[in-house]
Amino acid sequence: MTAQDDTAQVDVIALTPAFAAVAAALHQTGFDECWDENALCDLLAVPGAFGLLAFTPGLDQQGDGVLEDDIPLGFVLVQTVLDEAEINTIVVGPQARRRGVGQALMENVLLYLQKQGVNRLLLEVACDNEAAIALYRKLGFAEIGRRREYYRRKAGPRVDALVMERL
Ligand SMILES: CC(C)(COP(=O)(O)OP(=O)(O)OC[C@H]1O[C@@H](n2cnc3c(N)ncnc32)[C@H](O)[C@@H]1OP(=O)(O)O)[C@@H](O)C(=O)NCCC(=O)NCCS
Structure with a gap:
């Protein structure tokens, strides 16, 4: 992950199994007992599970129509059961911390759960x-x-x- 400036755009999208490798690399930066790609795919496959991924979209810095790579910043994984939910994990890459990414992920989770009628x-x-x-x-x-x-x-x-x- 490259260094980020405080004003870089932060987008939040659904974390699908296609991003499992990206998420596994982020998870490694935050925990002693980290989860690999397979473990994350298994968790995402549990009924009621969902994840969100935050990233900074790559820009066309040279103005030649070629976009730089997106920069993954962090992700959150949530398990819902009926009207309750639990945060399974949340991590933000070290270079992106204290820029509101974790808060943005959690606020998106809260919004999603509210829409689903999950109160706890x-x-x-x-x-x-x-x-x-x-x-x-x-x-x-x-x-x-x-x-x-x-x-x-x-x-x-x-x-x-x-x-x-x-x-
Ligand atoms: C916990 C974690 C996800 C926070 O992500 P983040 O993007 O750095 O957090 P944010 O920038 O959104 O911070 C939002 C608020 O959280 C609090 N906060 C976050 N990091 C903090 C720190 N190092 N010290 C004190 N308060 C902190 C502050 O209140 C902050 O608001 P402020 O910046 O207006 O003061 C991140 O530190 C991380 O990935 N840690 C390693 C993995 C981990 O511990 N996950 C949680 C497992 S339960």
């Missing part, structure tokens, strides 16, 4: 993940529970998960 949205987040917890709090999530030593880390002790719900 839950997620789990490592209790030491300050960036993600701040994002979720900003969007109206609050802690409703804690799973002790839920996440394994490459180094160091296991970490609790906070269970958060958008109230």
Whole structure:
């Protein structure tokens, strides 16, 4: 992923299996236990699952009609079951963080769920993940529970998960 300026356009589209390799590469940048292309395709194939991908569209910088490659920025994967949903994962590539991409992905998820009549949205987040917890709090999530030593880390002790719900 190339460096991005703060004003670059951010588009959000459906994450289909065709983007699984792109999503797997992004996932690697965010987690110790990352999901490969096959795992992401399997998750997308579960009934009620959907994903969104954020990217900056390639521009015609030279003015010769040749577009540069699109730049993938991040994605989110969601599982709905009846009128509830859970964030399976969300990640934004390191170069694109703190530019509103994660928030844009989550806001698109909320809009989609609202249209589907899904009112309850839950997620789990490592209790030491300050960036993600701040994002979720900003969007109206609050802690409703804690799973002790839920996440394994490459180094160091296991970490609790906070269970958060958008109230
Ligand atoms: C969590 C993550 C998705 C946030 O994505 P992002 O695009 O950087 O977040 P945004 O720029 O949209 O930030 C929106 C708000 O979240 C909060 N936030 C995001 N990153 C933050 C940080 N590093 N420190 C403090 N607050 C932060 C802020 O309130 C921010 O609003 P502000 O910029 O107006 O202050 C990103 O850090 C990431 O991919 N982390 C690795 C993977 C991960 O931990 N995923 C979550 C698993 S539960």
